[in-house]
Amino acid sequence: MSAVLVRYARKSYGRMPVLDDVSLEVPAGSITAVLGASGSGKTTLLRSIAGFERLDAGAIAIGDRVVDDGSKWTHAQHRGVGYVPQDGGLFPHLRVRANIAFGLRRRDSCRVAGLVSMLGLDGLDNRFPHQLSGGQRQRVALARALAPRPALVLLDEPFASLDAGLRVHLRRYVAQVLRDVGATAIVVTHDRDEAFTMADQIAVLRNGRIAGVGSPRQLYNSPSDEHVAQFLGTANLLPGEVVAGELQCAVPLQERLGFDDGAYTVLLRPEHLTVALEPTDGAEASVTAVAYHGATTALTLRRDGEPTSELVAEVPGDVDIAVGQRVWVSASRCDVAWPVR
Secondary structure, eight states, X not given: OOOEEEEEEEEEETTEEEEEEEXXXXXXXXXXXXXXXXXXXXXXXXXXXXXXXXXXXXXXXXXXXXXXXXXXXXXXXXXXXXXXXXXXXXXXXXXXXXXXXXXXXXGGTTHHHHHHHHTTOTTOTTSOGGXXXXXXXXXXXXXXXXTTOOSEEEEESTTTTSOHHHHHHHHHHHHXXXXXXXXXXXXXXXXXXXXXXXOXXXXXXXXXXXXXXXXXXXXXXSOSSHHHHHHTSOOEEEEEEEETTEEEESSOBSSOOOOOSEEEEEEEOGGGEEEESSOOSSEEEEEEEEEEOSSEEEEEEEETTOTTXXXXXXXXXXOOOOTTOEEEEEESOOOEEEEOO
16 A cells, blocks of 8 residues: 655646646545545546646655656556546456456466455356446446555546445445555545545545545534535534624524634534524524434524525424424534634
8 A cells, every 4th residue: 555645736638727736645545535526626636646647747656656747757557556437447348257357467366256255246256247236346346446456546436326325335335345455545526425434534626726635524523614614514604703702693602712803704514503492592593494314304594684594403303393483593512713804
């Protein structure tokens, strides 16, 4: 396994910049998710690390080898990288065993049986790709990527074409396999849940730039800016002012803040809002929508006097609340507030 270091990477297609001074460090043996919307540059970053694209400027190192720095460039086949494309990229005319063994030296062919077992493909090794389910094809693609013992495994939207239930199961399974073999891996995705459940580290890419890097918990609780906060989950963003350490905001806060006095944009996550069914000192609001999720229920709330401003709060699923009901809202905590400049 090898660490990956990207420094000030730039890449353009014609006059359109796709990567703009991207710097990213992926620790050896970890899983990093590159998370971003379509067109953010995440696939170009992955393809540049793989060796399918050449940077215009900047550098990429895999382990202790610089593979692209503007003056020298290592071809993809010599980078020791396993690559899993979105569609799996299996050879349709080869059976499962031959797909996994493709490119292996004869003395390494004994590794195929171990990968077949590890990835739950027993009994399927003589089938052709068209005889497999979508999840089975992705597991074969991962086995083929792992077969040559690569220093790095790259996965480009590997579960995007699968149905929701299978996607949830397979991403957990694949993450466990990657950890079992000690692989360093980078997963490109636009799916927040996929990044949260698979990755040790998430890098949020926006318009060709890194907007935030950290563990899932760090990024969710302490996002670098308002965009990252919204991209990683439902975010109630409210204007507020801190006076003598106390936040003055449309939603009362149940604790003091350690922020300097001044104007702020305040982040309140849905789970940080407390909803009371009887009058309290909270902000009075009406329920405009109810979304039941089993263990929890998401409430959309419109505060009195704020006809265009809504909040989303999360309450236990067994709380019976209906559209049109009056409630009182306060905040149990506030982790992040950005100064208004």
